Amino acid sequence: FPATVKxxxxxxxxxxxxxGYFTGEGLADGEQLRFGLSTGNSALDWVxxxxxxxxxxxxxxxQGLRDPFIIRSPEGxxxxxxxxxxxxxxxxxxxxxxRTGSKSVMVWESTxxxxxxxxxxxxxxxxxxxxxxxPEAYYDSKLGxxxxxxxxxxxxxEAHSGDTYNRMMYATTRDFYTFSxxxxxxxxxxxxxxxxxxxxxxxxxxxxxxxx
Numbered sequence: 336f337p338a339t340v341k342x343x344x345x346x347x348x349x350x351x352x353x354x355g356y357f358t359g360e361g362l363a364d365g366e367q368l369r370f371g372l373s374t375g376n377s378a379l380d381w382v383x384x385x386x387x388x389x390x391x392x393x394x395x396x397x398q399g400l401r402d403p404f405i406i407r408s409p410e411g412x413x414x415x416x417x418x419x420x421x422x423x424x425x426x427x428x429x430x431x432x433x434r435t436g437s438k439s440v441m442v443w444e445s446t447x448x449x450x451x452x453x454x455x456x457x458x459x460x461x462x463x464x465x466x467x468x469x470p471e472a473y474y475d476s477k478l479g480x481x482x483x484x485x486x487x488x489x490x491x492x493e494a495h496s497g498d499t500y501n502r503m504m505y506a507t508t509r510d511f512y513t514f515s516x517x518x519x520x521x522x523x524x525x526x527x528x529x530x531x532x533x534x535x536x537x538x539x540x541x542x543x544x545x546x547x
Contacts, residue, residue, distance in 0.1 A: 352378050353448050355403035355416060360423035366399035367392045368418060370448075395456045396420035396437050402469040402529075405448075406481070409474050415511050416443045417470045417483065420456060433488045434495040436466040440485065442511045459506050459514050463489045468501070469529045480507040484520055486528035501526040503543065 352373040358365040367389035371381040384390065393400045399422025406415050420437035423429065438460035443451040460467045464487035472483045484505040490497070503521035506514040521527050526546035533540050 350376055354381060355405055357401050363424055364389050366401055366422050366424055368400045368403050395454055396439060397422045400441060404471045406472050412446060414445045414448055419468050432466055434465040438464055438467050440467060440470045459517060460487050461517055465490060465495050471531055473532055478507060480509050482507050484530055501528045503527055503530050
């Protein structure tokens with residue numbers, strides 16, 4: 336039978352912006368994912384969707400969601416959303432979250448930003464890591480893969496004891512199911528987290544938080 340190839344979506348000028356966010360560990364539902372929509376083509380005025388209540392609530396891992404990031408596929412037909420698997424509400428233990436915290440990221444897929452697949456928990460960090468924070472991604476057209484990056488504290492002992500610091504890690508994937516072996520991307524000798532990156536006119540710009 337002849338194969339039917341779906342046409343690529345038409346490229347349209349954006350009318351509004353769509354935002355995924357969390358409100359923090361101060362509320363019982365603050366570490367779940369909410370969505371917002373801009374009022375017109377401006378990123379300065381937002382309306383919370385779903386009455387401002389969470390739209391995605393974690394049932395896996397640490398059962399908390401932080402730092403959502405959404406990327407559109409280069410074909411334009413799919414959105415991937417990734418987030419930190421972390422819950423601080425009720426324990427406040429930032430030290431434990433960086434010694435024995437999640438080594439995974441949360442992943443969802445959507446074709447319309449309204450309907451999302453069930454969440455999945457995907458391990459990306461090495462066993463030496465104590466946390467996997469604030470994952471983001473970009474698509475590398477030369478590799479034909481997404482490059483996903485995040486912050487992890489790495490330990491040189493199985494007990495994850497002693498002092499160490501966050502490095503920015505990265506791994507590549509084509510489907511957000513299977514990832515390459517993680518590698519260190521940024522190591523300054525002190526904690527660096529929350530990197531973000533954008534490409535404009537052939538140049539990549541990267542910003543990171545210096546934890547000092």
